[in-house]
Amino acid sequence: MAVYTEVADEDLGRFLARYDIGRVQSCKGIAEGVENTNYLLQTTGGRFILTLYEKRVDRADLPFFLGLMQHLAARGVNCPTPVLAKDGVALGELAGRPAVIVTFLEGMWPRRPAVSHCAELGAALAGLHLAGADFSIPRRNALGHAAWAPLFAQSRDRADTVQDGLAAEVDETLAVLDASWPGDLPAGVIHADLFPDNAFFLDDRLSGIIDFYFACNDLYAYDVSVCLNAWCFEQDGAFNVTKARALIGAYRRVRPLSAGELAALPVLARGSALRFLLTRLHDWLRVPPGALVVPKNPLEYLRKMRFHAGIADVRDYGVEP
Ligand SMILES: Nc1ncnc2c1ncn2[C@@H]1O[C@H](COP(=O)(O)OP(=O)(O)OP(=O)(O)O)[C@@H](O)[C@H]1O
Numbered sequence: 065m066a067v068y069t070e071v072a073d074e075d076l077g078r079f080l081a082r083y084d085i086g087r088v089q090s091c092k093g094i095a096e097g098v099e100n101t102n103y104l105l106q107t108t109g110g111r112f113i114l115t116l117y118e119k120r121v122d123r124a125d126l127p128f129f130l131g132l133m134q135h136l137a138a139r140g141v142n143c144p145t146p147v148l149a150k151d152g153v154a155l156g157e158l159a160g161r162p163a164v165i166v167t168f169l170e171g172m173w174p175r176r177p178a179v180s181h182c183a184e185l186g187a188a189l190a191g192l193h194l195a196g197a198d199f200s201i202p203r204r205n206a207l208g209h210a211a212w213a214p215l216f217a218q219s220r221d222r223a224d225t226v227q228d229g230l231a232a233e234v235d236e237t238l239a240v241l242d243a244s245w246p247g248d249l250p251a252g253v254i255h256a257d258l259f260p261d262n263a264f265f266l267d268d269r270l271s272g273i274i275d276f277y278f279a280c281n282d283l284y285a286y287d288v289s290v291c292l293n294a295w296c297f298e299q300d301g302a303f304n305v306t307k308a309r310a311l312i313g314a315y316r317r318v319r320p321l322s323a324g325e326l327a328a329l330p331v332l333a334r335g336s337a338l339r340f341l342l343t344r345l346h347d348w349l350r351v352p353p354g355a356l357v358v359p360k361n362p363l364e365y366l367r368k369m370r371f372h373a374g375i376a377d378v379r380d381y382g383v384e385p
């Protein structure tokens with residue numbers, strides 16, 4: 065994650081006094097990621113992640129996020145779990161931000177995902193969907209289909225400074241998606257941001273999933289489409305049909321996809337590409353001064369969005385209906 069909020073030693077000391085996790089040996093800012101502030105905390109009790117929630121996280125959602133991690137971990141999903149303070153409460157306040165300590169997961173995220181990573185990921189995503197099915201707290205997708213037009217309205221007047229014609233292309237895509245967005249597909253808890261940097265591997269086996277701060281209730285197949293975008297394109301922008309076949313095939317072996325879900329994949333993938341284009345565009349135009357953060361390129365997702373607009377049939381993803 066990025067480091068948006070610096071923590072003074074005395075504030076950290078007061079915060080950690082609430083916990084029973086040993087003496088602090090080091091607390092280092094993690095530069096990766098773009099959403100929240102994260103520190104790697106080494107204590108005499110082990111390694112932990114200290115997270116301070118930033119702008120996009122609504123405090124009212126924290127019981128959902130923290131409860132979901134506990135729920136999934138209890139059902140065998142290897143994900144971070146919130147560490148309870150001595151008073152039994154996970155959530156605290158540090159440097160004016162809501163803050164938690166979560167368990168540290170071993171592993172590395174794949175810098176260049178291979179076909180085998182995509183297969184592992186597909187199976188893990190389906191497992192996550194099944195494990196979350198009986199989680200009792202609902203959360204609407206704040207970055208779901210209905211949110212895209214208002215989100216774009218915040219950047220529309222400057223969109224063409226990033227790429228000529230971008231505003232018109234997004235407007236047109238929003239209209240197409242409004243007319244074709246599926247409403248009646250299987251839904252439940254989804255991760256909604258399961259990019260390679262949120263999946264850890266040890267010896268080519270998936271060892272953990274992190275970053276549940278976009279998790280919400282939405283279409284399961286939409287989550288598959290997010291992963292299709294994040295895992296199955298090469299760095300030069302080419303779609304890798306072998307990776308898509310591996311990802312979706314492994315998913316279907318754990319949680320079958322209905323004919324309706326498969327048929328909807330191209331429109332869902334076009335939509336999820338737009339979602340990441342829009343959040344990246346928003347951030348690209350508003351990098352906070354002094355933050356240790358590198359904004360992600362919105363145009364990568366413009367190219368993916370265009371690719372899906374040209375997909376007529378799910379077979380083009382290497383998948384048999
Ligand atoms: N529980 C954990 N165990 C081990 N490392 C972690 C854990 N949580 C976070 N990290 C480390 O912090 C980095 C950033 O975390 P995370 O992806 O949650 O940040 P983020 O700001 O939400 O990023 P983004 O939303 O851009 O993916 C990870 O790549 C990893 O190095």
Ligand SMILES: N[C@@H](CCO)C(=O)O
Nearest residue numbers: 098257259340344360
């Ligand atoms: N995974 C997102 C960042 C967090 O939402 C992206 O790559 O744009």
